[in-house]
Amino acid sequence: MSTSARRSDPPAAGTVTVSTGRRTAYLIVLVVIPLVAPAAAVVAVWGWGIGPRDLVIAALMYAVSIFGISVGYHRLLTHRSFRCRRPLRIALAVAGGLALQGPVSLWAAEHRRHHKYADRPGDPHSPWAYGDSGRALLRGLLHAHMVWFYTARRRSDRRHWVPDLLADPDIRWLDALYPVTAAASFLLPAAAGGLWAGSWAGAWSALFWGGLVRYAVVHHVTWSVNSIAHTFGDREFDTRDSSSNVWWVALLTFGEGWHNWHHAEPTCARHGVRKGQLDASARLIRMFERVGWAHDVRWPDPRRMAARRGPAADDIEPSGAGP
Numbered sequence: 001m002s003t004s005a006r007r008s009d010p011p012a013a014g015t016v017t018v019s020t021g022r023r024t025a026y027l028i029v030l031v032v033i034p035l036v037a038p039a040a041a042v043v044a045v046w047g048w049g050i051g052p053r054d055l056v057i058a059a060l061m062y063a064v065s066i067f068g069i070s071v072g073y074h075r076l077l078t079h080r081s082f083r084c085r086r087p088l089r090i091a092l093a094v095a096g097g098l099a100l101q102g103p104v105s106l107w108a109a110e111h112r113r114h115h116k117y118a119d120r121p122g123d124p125h126s127p128w129a130y131g132d133s134g135r136a137l138l139r140g141l142l143h144a145h146m147v148w149f150y151t152a153r154r155r156s157d158r159r160h161w162v163p164d165l166l167a168d169p170d171i172r173w174l175d176a177l178y179p180v181t182a183a184a185s186f187l188l189p190a191a192a193g194g195l196w197a198g199s200w201a202g203a204w205s206a207l208f209w210g211g212l213v214r215y216a217v218v219h220h221v222t223w224s225v226n227s228i229a230h231t232f233g234d235r236e237f238d239t240r241d242s243s244s245n246v247w248w249v250a251l252l253t254f255g256e257g258w259h260n261w262h263h264a265e266p267t268c269a270r271h272g273v274r275k276g277q278l279d280a281s282a283r284l285i286r287m288f289e290r291v292g293w294a295h296d297v298r299w300p301d302p303r304r305m306a307a308r309r310g311p312a313a314d315d316i317e318p319s320g321a322g323p
């Protein structure tokens, strides 16, 4: 992609102004705390360590948050790659909310805009926004990873990007009750730790590891898809953007790091479509389908995959029947 095709000022179409107060809140919740919490974790480990109880609670909260973002917010509600029963839909939306990345309608609006303008003017978080020289790319990587949360003066207008979600009564009350979900993101691990240990110290310790540190790690892992998986890694399918595959990002995000096919076919329920591309989120959707909780799953179509493949795609699996 040429430098001339990228610039830092996205068009304002489909956006609304963000107030200074809201940008400051984004700065604290989305930038400062995710940087400070891991540093605090290092100090905590230095001082009194982390026990198996906190590790189990943090790992469970991590898994729920990542699956909530990947399967709930992203594949189900943003891209409609499958349909499912109402209780599961609500549960997945709540699980995504526990990741503390905002109400689902806002998340989906930003993400649909990302797909429409991917790595071109209008993309809210392209690492190529400032050009492709070394310094410009480093600045772009930071921008795509987290800085855009604060620097963006305009955010995606929900009425423009997600009218379907705004028309959904379940999404409306989930959006309205988002502060409760955010509080639960900390109270759940604290309650689990307190009950397990039978002490306030256990609650505080689980609040720190399963709440604060877990959410910071979840944010960095998710944002790596926007930064790393639009910059490094291989690209076996032809897309107009720089979406790519990064195996360790895919591992940590339960499949979201297989980002190249996702941009080729955004509504597909499976992102890791080549041999060896483990996609835990697709496996979970497959499990939901098998037990009858999910239906109309959009599994990859081998003909469409063949039509989109580039020179590096000689080992695409012949069957598109799911993971």
Ligand SMILES: [Zn+2]
Residues within 6 Å of the ligand: 114, 118, 225, 226, 230, 243, 259, 263
């Ligand atoms: Zn992308």
Ligand SMILES: [Zn+2]
Residues within 6 Å of the ligand: 074, 078, 079, 111, 115, 262, 266
């Ligand atoms: Zn997407």
